[in-house]
Every structure is written in C-alpha cells, then in structure tokens.
Amino acid sequence: MPKTLLFASAILVASTAALAEPTYVVADRMLDVESGKYIANPVIGMDDGKIVSVSTGAAPDGAEVIDLTGHTILPGLIDMHVHLDGRPEYGGYSGLQFTDRFWTFLAAANADKMLKVGFTTVRNVGDTDYNVAGLDQAIEEGWLQGPRIVNANYALGATGGHCDETFLPPSFNRKSPAVGDSPEELRKRVREQRKYGAEVIKACATGGVFSRNTAPGIQQLNLEELTAIAEETHFWGLKAAAHAHGAAGIKAAILAGFDTIEHASFIDDEGIRLAKERGTFLSMDIFNTEYTLSEGEKNGVLKENLDKERLVSKAQRDNFSKAHKAGVKMVFGSDAGVMPHESVPGQFAVMVRLGMTPLEAIRAATINAADALGQKGQVGTIAVGAWADIIAVDGDVLANVRELEDVDAVVKGGKLVE
Structure with missing residues (x-):
C-alpha cells in the first residue's frame, strides 16, 4: 500500500476510535461503598475497560446500554x-x-x-x-x-x-x-x-x-x-x-x-x-x-x-x-x-453475625481490600478511572447482606459476564 494511503488509513482508525461512544450501565440504585449511601438511577459510563463517567438520570439516546433496571449495583x-x-x-x-x-x-x-x-x-x-x-x-x-x-x-x-x-x-x-x-x-x-x-x-x-x-x-x-x-x-x-x-x-x-x-x-x-x-x-x-x-x-x-x-x-x-x-x-x-469457590459469598453473613454491619463486611471486600492490595481507586469502587467491575443484586444489601449470595449480573472490564 502507498505511504499516503497507509497514513490516511491510520488517520481513519484513530478518528473512529476517538468517536467511539462509551457503553453505559443503568440500574435502579447504586451503593456508594465510601459513604454507605444509595444513589438512585445511576448511569455508569465505561470505555476501554474503565469507568469514564458516573452520573444519574438516563443514558444518552442511542448509546449501548447494559440494562440492570430493577437491580442494585455495587463494585465487583x-x-x-x-x-x-x-x-x-x-x-x-x-x-x-x-x-x-x-x-x-x-x-x-x-x-x-x-x-x-x-x-x-x-x-x-x-x-x-x-x-x-x-x-x-x-x-x-x-x-x-x-x-x-x-x-x-x-x-x-x-x-x-x-x-x-x-x-x-x-x-x-x-x-x-x-x-x-x-x-x-x-x-x-x-x-x-x-x-x-x-x-x-x-x-x-x-x-x-x-x-x-x-x-x-x-x-x-x-x-x-x-x-x-x-x-x-x-x-x-x-x-x-x-x-x-x-x-x-x-x-x-x-x-x-x-x-x-x-x-x-x-x-x-x-x-x-x-x-x-x-x-x-x-x-x-x-x-x-x-x-x-x-x-x-x-x-x-x-x-x-x-x-x-x-x-x-x-x-x-x-x-x-x-x-x-x-x-x-x-x-x-x-x-x-x-x-468450594462458588460458596465464598456465604462468608458475608458470618462476618455480620460476628459483629460487622453489612456495610463493613462489604467494605472489607471492596475498598479495604483494594487498599491492602495497593490498588485503591482501581478496583473495589465505582468511580472514574477505576476498572469497570460491577455486580448487581435485586435486593437491599444493607438490610440483608445475604443478597450477595445470589448475584444476578457481573460486569468485568465493561463487559457483561456470560
């Protein structure tokens, strides 16, 4: 291919990438593990595996959406x-x-x-x-x-x-x-x-x-x-x-x-x-x-x-x-x-029985763990710049931490896990 065509092709690829739209996760509410409060109608923008926006309301018209309506989302x-x-x-x-x-x-x-x-x-x-x-x-x-x-x-x-x-x-x-x-x-x-x-x-x-x-x-x-x-x-x-x-x-x-x-x-x-x-x-x-x-x-x-x-x-x-x-x-x-690896979520209820609140148990598996890994702000949180790792449940995890024993959807790196 002539050099001029190669250059034009590179420009086209770069322009297409720049114009790529984020994928969005929408849900009924999101648990902010830092504050311990629920946020209604979250809209999480994701691109190239990372979170690029956190807002509320509705996703942009025509955007690709992972629709978790009816669910509560929290960090992976x-x-x-x-x-x-x-x-x-x-x-x-x-x-x-x-x-x-x-x-x-x-x-x-x-x-x-x-x-x-x-x-x-x-x-x-x-x-x-x-x-x-x-x-x-x-x-x-x-x-x-x-x-x-x-x-x-x-x-x-x-x-x-x-x-x-x-x-x-x-x-x-x-x-x-x-x-x-x-x-x-x-x-x-x-x-x-x-x-x-x-x-x-x-x-x-x-x-x-x-x-x-x-x-x-x-x-x-x-x-x-x-x-x-x-x-x-x-x-x-x-x-x-x-x-x-x-x-x-x-x-x-x-x-x-x-x-x-x-x-x-x-x-x-x-x-x-x-x-x-x-x-x-x-x-x-x-x-x-x-x-x-x-x-x-x-x-x-x-x-x-x-x-x-x-x-x-x-x-x-x-x-x-x-x-x-x-x-x-x-x-x-x-x-x-x-x-068994698949039974691990059952530990949350034991942590609560032994004195933790549901929020404290969840923090142990999100922001505390991220801090201990040296990856604070990268995992264990739904925030701009973090990996787009999100899970969804259909109940209130702060009222009943056992909701985490039945996760309904998992998003890793911005993609819905099959």
Whole structure:
C-alpha cells in the first residue's frame, strides 16, 4: 500500500476510535461503598475497560446500554485469600490420582466460578507448578473467563514447615522450591517467585491446618527471617502476606512489616494492638469450618487435619470479633479451595453475625481490600478511572447482606459476564 494511503488509513482508525461512544450501565440504585449511601438511577459510563463517567438520570439516546433496571449495583468484590488450583473434594492423599496438569484446568474452572458469583478480583496466595501464573496470563489475553488475579506463586516457608511438602516420604524427595532456612535464602526465594510472575509474596510464619507434622500455633520462621522477606518484598514494590495462626508468629510478622496477616486465629491482645498501631490488615477465613468438618472426612481429609480445624475454628471466630471491635483493619479472605469457590459469598453473613454491619463486611471486600492490595481507586469502587467491575443484586444489601449470595449480573472490564 502507498505511504499516503497507509497514513490516511491510520488517520481513519484513530478518528473512529476517538468517536467511539462509551457503553453505559443503568440500574435502579447504586451503593456508594465510601459513604454507605444509595444513589438512585445511576448511569455508569465505561470505555476501554474503565469507568469514564458516573452520573444519574438516563443514558444518552442511542448509546449501548447494559440494562440492570430493577437491580442494585455495587463494585465487583475482592477475595484476598484464595487457592484457585485446588478443590476441597480432593483432600488428604486423594489428589495423587491425577496428573499434574489436572490442577491447571481445575484452576480455570474455579476462576470462572468465582467471577460468576461476583468476585472480579482475587488474590491467589499459594499454588503449585505455577498453575495460576499461566491462568492469569490466559485470562489477561482473553482466552479464558475469570477475575483479575493478584498471584503469589509458591508460598515461602521453612524446610518441613506448613508451606513445604509434608505429606510424602523421603523416597519421593519432594519439597517446595520456595523454602529457605536463613534470611539470605529467603531473600533469594522472594526474587525467584517475583521472577516467575509473583505480584504478592506470601510466607508461612507458623504451622497450619492442612499440612502434616505442623502445629498451627507454633512459629516456623523467626523475626530475622520474616524481616528479610518483608524487606525484600517491599524493595521490589510488592506487598507481603503472612500465613500466621499462632500469637507469637502473628506478632513477629507484624513487627517484620508484613502488610496482611492471613488467618490470625490465635491473635492475642498485644497482637491486636500492634495490628491497629501499624495499620496491618487481618484476613480471617471464618466461614469454611462447617464445610471442612461436615465434608472433610468424606473428601479424604486426614483425622490430624480435622482435629486441627476443630482446634482453630472457635478461637479464630472469637478473635475476629475482638479485632473488629478494637478497630483493626479487616479484609475479606475466604481460603477458597478449602471450601468450594462458588460458596465464598456465604462468608458475608458470618462476618455480620460476628459483629460487622453489612456495610463493613462489604467494605472489607471492596475498598479495604483494594487498599491492602495497593490498588485503591482501581478496583473495589465505582468511580472514574477505576476498572469497570460491577455486580448487581435485586435486593437491599444493607438490610440483608445475604443478597450477595445470589448475584444476578457481573460486569468485568465493561463487559457483561456470560
């Protein structure tokens, strides 16, 4: 093609793009999660995946409209603690019946499920074989449907600890590639996980429920090691999340500078005070116990792990209430994978039962979570410049937070999710 025609073609394409009209979402009302107030007849303009206008009234004549009349809209939800490449139906040793790539495809199915129940952003805090890094890329490239993923890859930990391989005998020589036993080793592990796409770094400060030969309350990384991880993580511009059930491990992770504490089951008064003083977020999975205890044995979960879940669950719920009452910053974290991903919205009702108002529970999964991610104003809000991630329900979420268990429509990046 002659250069003059190429130039003219480029001008035409640019002009067409400039003249493209936004798509609009219209609904009966919108929950402004910042103010906690409803706004009648919202009109949300969206272009190139982002929100370009927020007004009220009616969409412009002839505009493309996603009509959610009869519904209440609010920002797409954020789950800060998921494991996309796992399912609770495969507990204990039952997962060994499948080839390695089974879990990659399972991750894709779980991502689709979470998007459809209203979670347009998730933080994946631990996987195997870099399954979720590949899934994240496939979603970003448009090959698969799923939420935005902030991914940790492998979680860091101590040799023989909760984030190491603890189920197989020595003859298998199986260990996690992200374990380390000194501050310098763990700094290197941070760099390795970032090299392979980690957008957040998770470390296991204490033992856990779903591992063998680890006690949830016992610290497994010392303060020097945790400080090295947090410093290296922040040096690279990432956020740091600490799996920590026990009081000593929780306090060490807060003092080390971790941004979020996962589980926080046995947090004590001093830990609550430290978290509040330092602005550390707590992500407490207070919904999955019933599923684990009712279905776990059938799914192959070992007695050792079920006993640990019984030990942890009541303390965690009691301390959720204490921490919230004390004014600690809280985010929504479900530990999906321990329970079915599609059942995650049920946690909102538990948060309310344990002392939050519906608005506080919603904020934990929107503006609080966005703040903890370092993405304030980008996700978890309906505002100009944010991603056009919106969900719709047909009831009053401030009167009955269980409306979020039945989301009627999901918009991600300005497009209605099928």
